[in-house]
Amino acid sequence: MTTRTNSLQEARLPLEFQESHETLSILGFWLFLASDVVLFSSLFAVYAVYQGRVAAGPTPLQLFSLGPVLTETILLLTSSFTCGLAIFMMRRGRTRPLVAWLVVTLLLGLGFVGMEVHEFVTDVAVWGTWHQSAFLSAFFTLVGTHGLHVSFGILWVAALVVQLLRYGLTPTTARKVYTFSLYWHFLDIIWVFIFTAVYLSGKIT
Amino acid sequence: MAQLIAKLFPSTVLRPMEIGADASILLAVLAVVYILTRYRKWGWLWREWITTVDHKKIGIMYLIAAIVMLFRGGVDALMLRTQLALPNGHFLGPEHYNEIFTTHGTIMVFFMAMPFIFALFNIAIPLMIGARDVAFPKLNAISFWLFAFAALLFNMSFVVGGSPNAGWTAYPPLTELHFNPGVGENYYLIALQITGIGSIATGINFLVTILRMRAKGMSLMKMPLFAWSALVTSSLVIFAFPALTIALALTMLDRLFGSTFFTIAHGGMPMMYVNLFWIWGHPEVYILALPAFGIFSEVVATFSRKRLFGYAAMVGSLVAITLLSYGVWVHHFFTMGAGAAVNAFFGISTMLIAIPTGVKIFNWIFTMWGGRIKTTVAMLWQLAFIPTFVVGGATGVMLAVVPGDYQFHNSYFLIAHFHNVLIGGVVFGLFSGLYYWWPKMFGYMLNERQGKWAFWFFVIGFWVTFFPQYLLGLKGMTRRIYTYPHGMGWTLLNLISTVGAYAMGIGFIILVYSVVYSWRHQERDLTGDPWDGRTLEWSLPSPAPEYNFAVLPEVTERDAWWEMKQAGKTGRIPAKDVHSIHMPRNTPMPFLLGLSFFVAGLGAVFSWWYVAVAGMMGVFIILVSGWFDYHDHHEIPAEEIRRNEAALGRLEG
Numbered sequence: 001m002t003t004r005t006n007s008l009q010e011a012r013l014p015l016e017f018q019e020s021h022e023t024l025s026i027l028g029f030w031l032f033l034a035s036d037v038v039l040f041s042s043l044f045a046v047y048a049v050y051q052g053r054v055a056a057g058p059t060p061l062q063l064f065s066l067g068p069v070l071t072e073t074i075l076l077l078t079s080s081f082t083c084g085l086a087i088f089m090m091r092r093g094r095t096r097p098l099v100a101w102l103v104v105t106l107l108l109g110l111g112f113v114g115m116e117v118h119e120f121v122t123d124v125a126v127w128g129t130w131h132q133s134a135f136l137s138a139f140f141t142l143v144g145t146h147g148l149h150v151s152f153g154i155l156w157v158a159a160l161v162v163q164l165l166r167y168g169l170t171p172t173t174a175r176k177v178y179t180f181s182l183y184w185h186f187l188d189i190i191w192v193f194i195f196t197a198v199y200l201s202g203k204i205t
Numbered sequence: 206m207a208q209l210i211a212k213l214f215p216s217t218v219l220r221p222m223e224i225g226a227d228a229s230i231l232l233a234v235l236a237v238v239y240i241l242t243r244y245r246k247w248g249w250l251w252r253e254w255i256t257t258v259d260h261k262k263i264g265i266m267y268l269i270a271a272i273v274m275l276f277r278g279g280v281d282a283l284m285l286r287t288q289l290a291l292p293n294g295h296f297l298g299p300e301h302y303n304e305i306f307t308t309h310g311t312i313m314v315f316f317m318a319m320p321f322i323f324a325l326f327n328i329a330i331p332l333m334i335g336a337r338d339v340a341f342p343k344l345n346a347i348s349f350w351l352f353a354f355a356a357l358l359f360n361m362s363f364v365v366g367g368s369p370n371a372g373w374t375a376y377p378p379l380t381e382l383h384f385n386p387g388v389g390e391n392y393y394l395i396a397l398q399i400t401g402i403g404s405i406a407t408g409i410n411f412l413v414t415i416l417r418m419r420a421k422g423m424s425l426m427k428m429p430l431f432a433w434s435a436l437v438t439s440s441l442v443i444f445a446f447p448a449l450t451i452a453l454a455l456t457m458l459d460r461l462f463g464s465t466f467f468t469i470a471h472g473g474m475p476m477m478y479v480n481l482f483w484i485w486g487h488p489e490v491y492i493l494a495l496p497a498f499g500i501f502s503e504v505v506a507t508f509s510r511k512r513l514f515g516y517a518a519m520v521g522s523l524v525a526i527t528l529l530s531y532g533v534w535v536h537h538f539f540t541m542g543a544g545a546a547v548n549a550f551f552g553i554s555t556m557l558i559a560i561p562t563g564v565k566i567f568n569w570i571f572t573m574w575g576g577r578i579k580t581t582v583a584m585l586w587q588l589a590f591i592p593t594f595v596v597g598g599a600t601g602v603m604l605a606v607v608p609g610d611y612q613f614h615n616s617y618f619l620i621a622h623f624h625n626v627l628i629g630g631v632v633f634g635l636f637s638g639l640y641y642w643w644p645k646m647f648g649y650m651l652n653e654r655q656g657k658w659a660f661w662f663f664v665i666g667f668w669v670t671f672f673p674q675y676l677l678g679l680k681g682m683t684r685r686i687y688t689y690p691h692g693m694g695w696t697l698l699n700l701i702s703t704v705g706a707y708a709m710g711i712g713f714i715i716l717v718y719s720v721v722y723s724w725r726h727q728e729r730d731l732t733g734d735p736w737d738g739r740t741l742e743w744s745l746p747s748p749a750p751e752y753n754f755a756v757l758p759e760v761t762e763r764d765a766w767w768e769m770k771q772a773g774k775t776g777r778i779p780a781k782d783v784h785s786i787h788m789p790r791n792t793p794m795p796f797l798l799g800l801s802f803f804v805a806g807l808g809a810v811f812s813w814w815y816v817a818v819a820g821m822m823g824v825f826i827i828l829v830s831g832w833f834d835y836h837d838h839h840e841i842p843a844e845e846i847r848r849n850e851a852a853l854g855r856l857e858g
Contacts, residue, residue: 023417024340024341024413024417024418025341027413027416027417028340028341028344028409028410028413031408031409031412031413031443032405032409034443034444035405035408035409035443035444035446035447036447038443038444038445038447038448039447039450039451041447042447042448042450042451042452042481042484043451046451046455046466046477046481049474049477050466050472050473050474050477053472053473053474054472055465055470055471055472056471057471129463130463130464130465131463131464131465131471132465132471133465133471133472134465134466134468134471134472134473134474135472136464136465137455137458137459137464137465137466137471137473138466140464141454141455141458141464141466155825155829159829159832159833162833163832163833167835172835176832
């Protein structure tokens with residue numbers, strides 16, 4: 001009787017949790033994210049201390065323009081939603097819509113990174129490099145580290161799309177898509193904090 | 206061209222001592238190449254070691270690297286002590302002295318103690334908890350090769366480009382480009398960054414392994430204490446190392462890319478670095494010490510032939526130390542002037558750590574109480590550890606008293622204190638573990654008699670070296686001074702200290718000699734259980750087969766193997782219980798990944814950006830090709846396992 005319930009429960013488990021080997025990878029990835037939280041926390045702390053230390057450079061109020069940042073935010077939050085839709089399709093075993101939503105996620109991510117690069121280039125063209133102040137150094141490093149994470153995620157999801165097309169939906173590919181989604185949502189949360197602690201608070205002070 | 210040569214070979218790498226070291230390195234490399242070629246061992250080296258993902262072999266590679274680094278760090282230490290033996294010494298110039306104390310500290314912490322601990326984790330943990338491997342074998346190999354290539358990069362500095370010279374803590378503004386224009390600090394920053402990535406991966410690997418791969422029936426509170434110490438250490442690594450990553454990255458950005466994190470004129474604050482560094486740095490002290498505590502807990506129970514006294518209190522104190530260790534970092538710089546309230550908080554939190562540590566000391570003593578103690582070499586290191594560590598802990602509490610610290614700060618009192626806990630705690634523990642698990646690693650015993658000579662030289666040498674340094678500190682001698690005049694009252698104590706350092710060096714040489722001697726002459730361990738051990742690794746043959754356990758064990762009690770022996774459940778394995786085993790396949794990917802990081806790192810050190818980009822491209826290509834590798838496991842057939850176990854005399858019928 002108990003074995004029967006167990007096998008029933010197992011049957012109901014999502015694909016990526018069906019093999020113990022894959023569940024280890026998922027736990028490992030959660031721990032990596034925990035470690036990454038500390039990494040970003042350190043950068044947030046540095047930024048918080050350096051926010052007002054602008055030396056001869058621009059202040060946050062002068063530097064930030066909220067319009068493009070709001071567009072970036074909408075792009076990234078939407079990509080998190082489409083990433084969720086991809087997982088939704090994966091749970092139903094539908095590979096083609098899964099791939100399609102991942103591609104949409106990738107494109108939105110590219111849009112975000114493109115806008116951020118444009119923002120940085122414009123900032124430097126107008127205000128000069130980060131050499132001017134500790135504030136600029138901290139700003140570019142915190143936001144840039146997030147941007148690098150997103151760029152890596154784009155590379156990752158591109159490779160995932162190829163793997164899904166080649167190998168189909170297996171416990172291994174499912175686990176990879178699932179850990180990618182954890183990563184992508186995590187970056188979204190970090191961005192919410194950046195939007196609040198960097199851009200909004202910079203506009204208030 | 207002339208500019209390039211001047212950059213690669215500044216005057217600091219062309220001193221006679223450096224040239225001599227270069228020549229001996231070259232000779233050693235040629236000798237190794239000759240031996241490998243002469244005995245046709247290149248293929249063996251590639252197949253059995255470089256591409257391996259077996260935790261036992263990775264552990265052995267960590268161990269060899271750690272011993273080599275202990276030699277390098279030890280030679281540095283002897284050079285420092287030679288310079289300070291007498292007043293107005295001329296053995297090392299001031300600049301040379303700065304370089305040597307920097308590389309001594311950096312190597313001992315990052316490239317000796319860390320890999321030594323990871324060596325023992327790799328060798329013992331999966332066997333102790335009844336697992337066939339770690340959770341992520343390939344990642345484990347990646348961690349090793351990142352460490353190995355980072356160590357190579359760091360050690361290259363004195364051959365090409367010049368050594369770092371700003372202390373192992375590398376505080377700005379001294380490390381800023383303006384004050385420190387050579388490439389030495391780049392070596393420090395980039396090598397540590399690379400090995401740090403590997404360390405975080407190891408932390409994740411062992412945390413998952415211990416949480417999810419324990420033998421059936423081994424609940425957390427039935428785990429051996431060493432596994433507990435590995436568990437909490439892994440969590441410390443995961444949550445502490447990112448702060449170091451950031452501290453190093455910000456300094457690197459300042460030096461290589463013109464940011465101004467630590468430039469005061471641009472609003473930067475050097476104390477930001479110091480805080481970040483020690484937010485990692487104090488947990489790091491426990492990343493080194495807690496595994497040693499774990500080793501002692503195994504050794505003391507085995508050689509007292511008793512269960513560990515106060516197991517739950519031991520676990521609780523490990524966890525308490527882990528949590529407290531995150532809240533004490535400011536005690537490294539009370540003199541920053543954070544104010545009375547802040548300093549009081551960190552002073553008290555530091556003193557609190559003495560409580561769980563004291564609990565552990567009492568429990569080790571009570572474990573011995575009434576036991577039948579066998580004074581093997583492993584146990585001797587434990588016996589020496591207790592009084593040594595108590596003194597180190599007590600002086601630590603003295604340093605935690607804030608007004609006192611204003612006097613002790615950066616004096617030899619501090620130097621004596623942290624060597625007292627890092628050698629008396631960590632190194633003694635590592636040597637104890639080395640003797641304890643040696644037969645399990647290599648299948649033969651280390652000679653006990655020679656081991657005792659090494660022990661006495663090292664321990665007496667330790668006290669002779671460091672006790673005078675407490676007094677020197679009280680007499681006002683500060684750290685990192687390269688010489689001192691007559692008439693300070695420091696001469697005799699310095700001379701004694703130097704004599705002690707050489708005694709420790711002799712102890713180390715005896716130890717290495719003993720390893721070579723024992724390999725040729727010492728008895729083999731045919732039982733797999735030479736110490737009459739208590740935990741599961743001793744249920745296996747020495748060395749353990751690739752798959753560790755032919756049949757996974759089931760555990761009902763703490764000290765599982767001891768209980769099995771008491772219950773007479775140590776019989777042979779029935780052939781029908783043996784099934785085929787799924788094991789990870791060897792792969793060159795971790796080695797190539799390490800190599801690519803090395804190339805990228807070297808490019809960054811010299812700001813050769815084409816080289817750095819090429820290295821990073823290599824990293825990406827290898828990572829992405831790894832994502833497409835779906836055949837990373839192979840199956841060992843049941844028949845092969847049966848044959849192997851039968852040859853070991855462990856199969857029924």
